[in-house]
Amino acid sequence: MLWQGVQTRIVGTRKGDDLYLIPAEGDPLPPAGTTVTGAVEDTRRTLLMRTHSGLHVLCGVVFRDFGALVTGGNMEPGEARMDFNLPEVPPDFKARIEELVNTEVAADRSVAVRVLPRAEALALPDIIRTQSNLIPPDEQEVRIVDIVGLDVQADGGTHVASTAQIGKIRVVKVESKGRANRRVRVRLAD
Known part of the structure; x- marks a missing residue:
């Protein structure tokens, strides 16, 4: 201030x-x-926007290709982790996820934001990508973030205007965090 x-x-x-x-x-x-x-602080804010939007791409790819929901996560400027309810992963999962995510980033998908009445938002298919619904019950309007053609979900964070603005993402590590939980750590590469 x-x-x-x-x-x-x-x-x-x-x-x-x-x-x-x-x-x-x-x-x-x-x-x-x-x-x-x-x-x-523009530099920090931009890094957070890129990182947060990158997590949406990761979430969209893992949901689309593996049917897994998010069980947790954490984000810092330029790096983050996301946990998924994913009991089985193929041996090449880390490299495959990195390639799939970066393909979506390079696709330069538009990121659109809109606010809908609660009932209308919750009627959208798969709008909640977390294992439990985190929208407060008294919230009458829900902010929807749409990475057009990949990921639509309720979200209150800040985002870039298109996936190309995220830049390349490195999958740093994939860890087992229990019988059915996998942690994917990512970092912005540029």
Whole structure:
């Protein structure tokens, strides 16, 4: 955030009765009542958009080709992991997934976002790609992200406008996380 010519970096948030911003350690704090302006760090935001959109491509490919739902995940700028309910994987799974994902990235698919009434959104086939429905029950509108021709799902994150903007994705590792759970770790290659 910017105030009186000074920048205070925000490194996190905490929810309570209000939303609290957590400043970077050592950064100056504005005096109470000071008008502040929010600013987005473009490099970090762009990396997050590319990474998040890449996870949608990964999810779409694994769902389409293996019928597996997402059981968990985590994302940092430029790298992430996604877990799938996938009991069996072929021996060449890592290389195959990387090739399939990068084929979809290179296809330059459009990424469209729209908001639908809850009932209309939930009527879409396979709109929930996680093993459990994470949409809060009192949410009356659902944001839909559509990687046209590959992946349509409810999602609240930020995305690139087309898959080509993601750039090449490396599948770093595929791990077994239980009898029917596989973790796929990815990293943006450029």
